Structure formats: C-alpha cells, structure tokens
Amino acid sequence: MKKEYAKMDAALLHLANKKVVLKLIKHNKEISRSALAKESGLTPPSITRIVDELINVDGLVESLGVGSSSGGRPPMIVKFKNDNNYIIGIDLGATYIRGCMVDLNANFISEIQVPTELEKGFLSIVDKVVKLINKLQSRKEPRAKIWGVGIGVAGLVNSKTGIIESSPDFGWTNIDLRQELDKHLDLPFFYDNSTRLMALGEMKMGEKNNQKNFAVINIGYGIASGLVVEGNLLKGFSGFAGEFGHIAVDTDSTVQCKCGMYGCLEALASGHRIASLGKQLLAENGSELLNELCRGNQDLITAELVARAAKKGDPASLKIYDEVAEYLCKGIGTLANLLNPETVYIGGGISLNGDLLFNLIEEKRDKYLLAGNTRVKIQPSTFGDQATSIGAVSVVLEKILNLELSGAKKTK
Numbered sequence: 001m002k003k004e005y006a007k008m009d010a011a012l013l014h015l016a017n018k019k020v021v022l023k024l025i026k027h028n029k030e031i032s033r034s035a036l037a038k039e040s041g042l043t044p045p046s047i048t049r050i051v052d053e054l055i056n057v058d059g060l061v062e063s064l065g066v067g068s069s070s071g072g073r074p075p076m077i078v079k080f081k082n083d084n085n086y087i088i089g090i091d092l093g094a095t096y097i098r099g100c101m102v103d104l105n106a107n108f109i110s111e112i113q114v115p116t117e118l119e120k121g122f123l124s125i126v127d128k129v130v131k132l133i134n135k136l137q138s139r140k141e142p143r144a145k146i147w148g149v150g151i152g153v154a155g156l157v158n159s160k161t162g163i164i165e166s167s168p169d170f171g172w173t174n175i176d177l178r179q180e181l182d183k184h185l186d187l188p189f190f191y192d193n194s195t196r197l198m199a200l201g202e203m204k205m206g207e208k209n210n211q212k213n214f215a216v217i218n219i220g221y222g223i224a225s226g227l228v229v230e231g232n233l234l235k236g237f238s239g240f241a242g243e244f245g246h247i248a249v250d251t252d253s254t255v256q257c258k259c260g261m262y263g264c265l266e267a268l269a270s271g272h273r274i275a276s277l278g279k280q281l282l283a284e285n286g287s288e289l290l291n292e293l294c295r296g297n298q299d300l301i302t303a304e305l306v307a308r309a310a311k312k313g314d315p316a317s318l319k320i321y322d323e324v325a326e327y328l329c330k331g332i333g334t335l336a337n338l339l340n341p342e343t344v345y346i347g348g349g350i351s352l353n354g355d356l357l358f359n360l361i362e363e364k365r366d367k368y369l370l371a372g373n374t375r376v377k378i379q380p381s382t383f384g385d386q387a388t389s390i391g392a393v394s395v396v397l398e399k400i401l402n403l404e405l406s407g408a409k410k411t412k
C-alpha cells in the first residue's frame with residue numbers, strides 16, 4: 001500500500017514539475033536546458049527527462065539544437081512548439097457565428113463567419129457550429145494537430161453543470177449545449193459565457209497580460225462584463241457573476257429591460273437601445289441626416305448607423321450617444337468604485353464605432369468616480385471583434401499548459 005502511495009506521489013510530482021517547465025518554455029520563447037534547471041530549481045537530469053517527454057510524447061516543445069557558448073559546454077536550446085499545433089475558437093453570437101483556427105501563440109491560420117439565423121432554432125445553430133468546426137479542421141495541414149475547441153456563448157452558463165440556464169439573446173432557457181455537441185464532435189470542447197471569455201483572453205493574451213485587476217465590458221445587443229479580481233476570473237456562486245447590464249442606473253425609468261426590471265443599464269445603453277432610439281428619431285422626423293443614411297427605411301437603423309450620423313455632426317444622433325455615455329459612466333463608476341480595477345476595457349459591437357463613445361466617456365467619467373479611482377483607464381479591448389474567439393482559444397490553451405489535453409480523448 002505504502003509503495004503505491006509513493007508511486008502516486010512521484011507521478012503527481014512529476015506532472016507538477018512538467019507543468020512548471022512547460023510554462024517556463026512558453027513564457028521564454030527560447031531557453032536553454034541549463035537555464036530551465038536554474039529557473040525551475042530542478043536538477044539537470046530531471047529537466048532532460050521532462051523536456052524529452054515534452055518533445056517526444058506531448059509534441060509541445062521542439063529542440064533548436066546547440067546554441068552559442070561563452071565558454072563551457074554549449075547550451076541546448078528548446079522552444080514552445082507553435083507550428084502545427086492548433087486551437088479552434090468559436091464566438092457563438094445571436095447575429096453571427098465566428099470561428100477561427102489559431103496556432104498556440106494565437107496567430108490566425110484561418111477564419112470563417114456565418115449568419116446565426118436565430119429563427120431556425122437551437123438544433124440548426126448546433127449544426128452550423130459543427131459544420132464550421134469541421135470546415136476549419138479541413139483547412140489544417142495533414143500533419144497538424146487540433147488540440148481542442150473553445151466556444152464563447154452569450155448567456156448565463158452554469159459553470160458547474162454546463163447548462164445554459166438563460167440566454168435572452170438566443171431566447172434559450174435551460175439548454176444542454178454539451179450534450180448536443182457531444183453527439184457530433186470528436187475534439188475536446190469547452191464553452192463559457194462570451195464576456196467572461198473576453199476577460200480571459202485579455203488576461204492571457206492581451207497587451208498587458210500581467211494585470212491582476214481589470215474589467216471587460218461587452219456592449220453589443222446587450223451589456224455584460226467579465227471581471228478579473230486579484231488575478232482570478234470572477235465566476236460567483238453559480239457562475240453568473242458579472243451581469244453588469246442589470247445594475248439599475250435610473251430607478252425612475254419607464255424603459256423595461258429584457259430581465260423584467262426597469263432602468264437597467266442594458267435597457268438604457270445597449271446597441272439595441274441605441275438602434276431603437278434611432279428608429280424613434282426617424283418616426284418623429286427628428287433627423288434629416290439619419291433619414292438620408294437609412295434611405296427612410298427604419299429597418300436599416302443600427303447603433304452603427306446612429307454613430308455615423310453623430311460623427312457627421314447630427315445633433316439628435318449625438319444626443320443619443322451622449323445619453324448612452326452618461327449611463328455607461330454611471331455604471332462604470334459603480335463598478336470601479338467597488339472593485340478598483342486598473343483598466344476597464346470596452347468591447348463588443350458598440351466599441352468598434354471609433355472614438356465617438358470613448359471621447360464622450362472620457363468627458364463624463366470622473367463625475368462618478370471617487371478621487372482615488374479616477375486613475376482607472378477606460379479603453380477599447382485589445383482584440384476588437386475577435387475578443388470572444390481569442391478568449392475561447394485561451395480556455396483551450398490553459399488546458400494544454402496544464403497538461404490536461406495530451407491524450408486524443410474527448411475531455412469534458
């Protein structure tokens with residue numbers, strides 16, 4: 001019995017050491033075996049054994065041969081094996097399904113986008129996701145390996161059960177996406193709330209990936225947030241943390257939110273709200289420019305079109321964005337005073353309309369911030385409209401670096 005325990009401990013220890021070495025190699029781009037021994041505190045024979053395994057068994061490291069020496073034995077250099085190791089990331093949105101295949105350094109190999117066609121129902125959407133994954137897979141080189149698929153989906157994903165308990169964007173309640181995908185996918189796959197994944201992508205691959213406290217606000221059809229506190233992605237008791245869109249920013253408001261409450265930030269400042277205010281403007285003949293841009297067709301009015309009119313100097317369209325920015329600043333003020341983040345990143349469709357919204361936010365933000373919190377930076381998210389896909393990729397990369405995906409078997 002004792003012997004078995006000892007064996008198990010040795011195996012666990014080996015795995016823990018291997019993870020440390022793999023992460024050091026990934027972090028350093030190129031590193032010698034002797035430097036690995038020095039940085040990890042492991043003995044040179046242990047490093048040799050682990051690195052050989054990572055090269056020959058896991059296929060995650062490659063040898064670059066002998067480096068130049070400044071005296072003594074020439075160093076043996078290794079690097080993280082990026083080529084021919086791929087991950088697929090999916091952004092499952094209510095309007096589009098976007099998929100990308102990237103290498104392990106998130107360099108794009110291939111991308112596909114298809115309309116979601118929400119009205120065709122859940123099974124049709126699953127079918128589209130599966131076809132998109134198969135198509136991306138068919139574009140890889142024969143020798144290349146796809147390690148897994150990450151999927152970001154709009155909605156409340158229960159982090160324990162994987163059930164999408166509610167998704168107003170899709171009109172879903174208690175959907176078991178895992179069970180359905182399981183029938184069709186041979187690759188390991190993982191999914192989570194799209195905004196939380198945006199935050200994970202920012203944390204793992206963003207321009208300042210060592211930040212410990214920040215928030216990502218996703219403003220599109222709805223509004224949500226992903227929160228990183230002390231280096232941890234906040235999930236909450238059931239995995240629903242970050243429902244930033246449903247904090248009340250106007251308790252007297254008569255605008256009802258999809259959640260049933262009145263005066264939620266999402267009801268007053270989302271892309272959907274901007275578009276409906278634009279439509280109202282058109283109905284009241286309130287903007288000649290907007291009328292011209294949509295050629296009198298209210299169905300063509302989107303948040304982006306209202307932004308275009310505002311940028312061309314249309315006062316009524318500008319007023320819409322001004323009001324939206326005010327509400328957003330109220331919300332951001334609450335969030336920043338509560339969590340004291342270093343940066344608040346804004347992503348989602350609305351963030352792609354250039355400087356208009358950011359300039360308005362810059363003007364108004366400090367009104368709602370405690371003096372100590374005015375240092376917070378508010379800026380566009382690093383990855384623009386690819387933020388969710390990159391976040392989805394990051395989930396799989398984390399699993400790879402934790403050596404949870406070395407087998408070809410499906411992992412849940």
Ligand SMILES: [Zn+2]
Binds near residue numbers: 259
């Ligand atoms: Zn609400």
